[in-house]
Structures are given as structure tokens and as C-alpha cells.
Amino acid sequence: xxxxxxxxxxxxxxxxxxxxxxxxxxxxxxxxxxxxxxxxxxxxxxxxxxxxxxxxxxxxxxxxxxxxxxxxxxxxxxxxxxxxxxxxxxxxxxxxxxxxxxxxxxxxxxxxxxxxxxxxxxxxxxxxxxxxxxxxxxxxxxxxxxxxxxxxxxxxxxxxxxxxxxxxxxxxxxxxxxxxxxxxxxxxxxxxxxxxxxxxxxxxxxxxxxxxxxxxxxxxxxxxxxxxxxxxxxxxxxxxxxxxxxxxxxxxxxxxxxxxxxxxxxxxxxxxxxxxxxxxxxxxxxxxxxxxxxxxxxxxxxxxxxxxxxxxxxxxxxxxxxxxxxxxxxxxxxxxxxxxxxxxxxxxxxxxxxxxxxxxxxxxxxxxxxxxxxx
Numbered sequence: 001x002x003x004x005x006x007x008x009x010x011x012x013x014x015x016x017x018x019x020x021x022x023x024x025x026x027x028x029x030x031x032x033x034x035x036x037x038x039x040x041x042x043x044x045x046x047x048x049x050x051x052x053x054x055x056x057x058x059x060x061x062x063x064x065x066x067x068x069x070x071x072x073x074x075x076x077x078x079x080x081x082x083x084x085x086x087x088x089x090x091x092x093x094x095x096x097x098x099x100x101x102x103x104x105x106x107x108x109x110x111x112x113x114x115x116x117x118x119x120x121x122x123x124x125x126x127x128x129x130x131x132x133x134x135x136x137x138x139x140x141x142x143x144x145x146x147x148x149x150x151x152x153x154x155x156x157x158x159x160x161x162x163x164x165x166x167x168x169x170x171x172x173x174x175x176x177x178x179x180x181x182x183x184x185x186x187x188x189x190x191x192x193x194x195x196x197x198x199x200x201x202x203x204x205x206x207x208x209x210x211x212x213x214x215x216x217x218x219x220x221x222x223x224x225x226x227x228x229x230x231x232x233x234x235x236x237x238x239x240x241x242x243x244x245x246x247x248x249x250x251x252x253x254x255x256x257x258x259x260x261x262x263x264x265x266x267x268x269x270x271x272x273x274x275x276x277x278x279x280x281x282x283x284x285x286x287x288x289x290x291x292x293x294x295x296x297x298x299x300x301x302x303x304x305x306x307x308x309x310x311x312x313x314x315x316x317x318x319x320x321x322x323x324x325x326x327x328x329x330x331x332x333x334x335x336x337x338x339x340x341x342x343x344x345x346x347x348x349x350x351x352x353x354x355x356x357x358x359x360x361x362x363x364x365x366x367x368x369x370x371x372x373x374x375x
Contacts, residue, residue, distance in 0.1 A: 002029020002338025017159030018082030026052035027329035057348030126154035142212025158190030
């Protein structure tokens with residue numbers, strides 16, 4: 001089921017964006033086999049990124065474990081890995097080795113810095129990668145230090161999603177050329193791509209290269225969050241004049257006082273005044289007044305609240321899998337609905353079945369088990 005039904009993916013288990021990429025592909029119907037280290041705990045905590053995948057546990061330090069992965073590559077369309085540059089090659093599972101078995105294979109590589117460059121071999125995390133792209137510098141309040149936007153911009157937005165996009169572009173190309181290729185996805189470059197609007201606005205003189213001074217970074221009174229009487233928050237974003245007019249009307253603001261919407265010199269005073277008005281009512285009271293109108297309004301929901309909002313419930317935006325609440329697969333498709341993903345499998349639970357499908361005989365599997373190559 002799903003638009004990627006029939007796509008075969010081998011994923012070398014890791015952390016963060018590479019497994020997220022595998023989850024995106026599995027959510028849409030791809031057959032994703034996650035290769036875990038043999039020493040991985042069988043009873044691991046819930047990892048949403050492992051939903052919908054099959055799990056194989058192999059000792060990749062043993063040549064026979066490496067050979068098993070290469071055998072799986074022979075019939076796969078994609079391999080994805082998120083190691084530091086050179087690690088897969090040292091394991092014997094680099095692009096040359098894998099594509100020698102299958103010239104059509106798309107080999108997706110996920111790193112922070114990229115496969116090349118002076119920083120390629122050093123450690124880093126999301127916060128470092130978005131620092132180098134310029135994204136972190138732009139996020140935060142005026143006169144204050146940059147604020148990490150969780151690890152959404154580097155790991156997942158600039159990383160895992162761009163890896164999935166690159167992999168599927170390469171699969172499409174391979175269908176025409178008959179040749180696979182390596183996809184080098186960098187979180188620095190992915191997060192820089194997400195800044196396309198800010199770079200365009202800066203080129204036109206519409207964006208100042210500092211925090212808290214621009215239309216979309218919290219400087220404008222009409223694009224920010226505000227505390228309510230019950231110490232919760234609402235978000236406002238009526239950029240267009242007709243939507244801004246609705247805010248003025250529904251919030252009971254003085255039309256003359258709030259007329260200079262796009263005058264940055266007036267933003268601080270108007271923000272203070274708007275904050276005073278919003279603070280007079282609770283979040284639910286403002287929802288009753290503004291939600292469902294063109295004010296461009298929403299309550300700021302916690303992770304625990306979001307699944308229960310009427311809009312999210314009506315669309316089934318959140319699901320429960322094995323007792324764990326999580327986001328449903330996205331996006332939606334009119335015909336090839338992938339259905340609900342299966343729960344993450346215990347580590348190594350599919351090893352025997354996957355190896356049999358790859359052509360291993362029962363006696364070979366038993367020998368590998370005796371030698372400690374698999375569990």
C-alpha cells in the first residue's frame with residue numbers, strides 16, 4: 001500500500017535524520033529493512049522513527065555480517081546511512097562496495113557538514129550545523145542570544161527531509177538512466193536552503209541581518225506570540241492588510257492607533273499595546289473570538305494538547321501506535337493511501353525472514369547464528 005509500494009530500502013541504523021528519512025519512506029509504503037548492530041538492546045524504548053520497518057540485527061564487524069548487507073543491496077533500490085564520512089567504507093559498506101553488487105542502487109548519505117570540506121570529519125550536532133548556515137543567527141529576540149529551534153531545522157527539516165527528497169529524485173533518474181548514484185545530503189546546506197526567503201528579502205533590502213528586527217522574526221506586532229490572562233499563549237500572523245483589519249476589529253483595537261501596520265518604527269509601541277489587550281482574556285476566550293476567522297490566529301498548544309485539538313482530530317493528524325501518540329504519515333494521497341504504520345519491531349525480529357528472502361538457506365542462517373553474526 002502507499003505510493004512507494006515496491007520500493008526496497010536498506011537502512012543502516014543510526015540516530016536522528018537518517019532513520020527519520022527511512023520512516024518517511026516506510027510511511028508511504030516502501031519496504032524498509034533497518035540493519036541494527038547485533039549488540040542493540042532487543043527491548044529498546046519506543047522509537048517512532050522505526051515504525052513500519054523490518055528489523056535485522058547483524059554484527060557488522062564480522063565479514064559475514066557485511067556480506068549479508070551486500071546481499072540485501074543486490075535487490076534493493078536504496079541504501080541510506082548516517083555515519084561520519086569514511087565509516088561505511090571502513091565497514092566494507094561504502095558506495096563502491098554496495099554499487100558493485102547493484103549498479104542501479106541509490107546510496108543516500110546523511111551528514112551534518114557534508115561528505116567533503118574541512119569540517120567533514122569532525123563531530124557536530126544540529127545546533128552547530130544551523131550555526132554555519134546562518135539559520136541559528138536569525139532566530140531569537142532582539143538584543144538576546146540565538147535560540148535553538150529544538151533540532152527541527154538541521155536534523156529533520158534540513159537533513160532527513162532533504163535526504164528523502166534527494167533519494168527519490170535519484171530513484172526517478174535511475175529509472176531512466178539505469179544507473180544509481182550517491183546522494184550527499186548535508187544539514188548545513190539543507191538548513192541554508194530553508195532560508196531561501198530570508199536571503200531573497202535581504203537581497204531586496206527587506207531583511208536586516210540581525211535578530212528581532214524583521215517581519216517574520218517577532219519584531220512586528222502582528223507576527224508574534226502573546227501571553228493570555230491564564231498564562232498561556234496565542235499566535236498572531238495577519239500580514240495581509242485585510243487580515244490585519246480583522247485583528248483590529250476582533251481585538252477591539254483603536255483603528256487609528258494601529259493604522260501604521262508596516263511602519264517598523266511603530267512596532268515596539270504597538271506590540272506593547274497589543275500585549276496589554278491580549279493579556280485581558282484567557283486563551284480559550286480568545287479562541288472563541290478569533291479561531292476560525294481570517295485573523296491568522298491559533299492557540300499555542302503543548303505537545304500534550306495538540307493531538308486533541310478539534311481540527312487535528314477531524315483530520316486524524318495524530319495517531320496512536322502501540323500506545324504511543326505520534327504524528328500520522330504525511331502527506332495525504334487521493335488514491336494510494338498507505339494506511340497506518342505498524343509499530344516499531346523488536347531489534348532483530350525479522351532477521352531470519354529477511355535473510356531467507358535474500359536467498360540464504362536455513363543451514364546458512366543457523367551457522368551465522370552459531371557464529372554470533374546475528375541474533
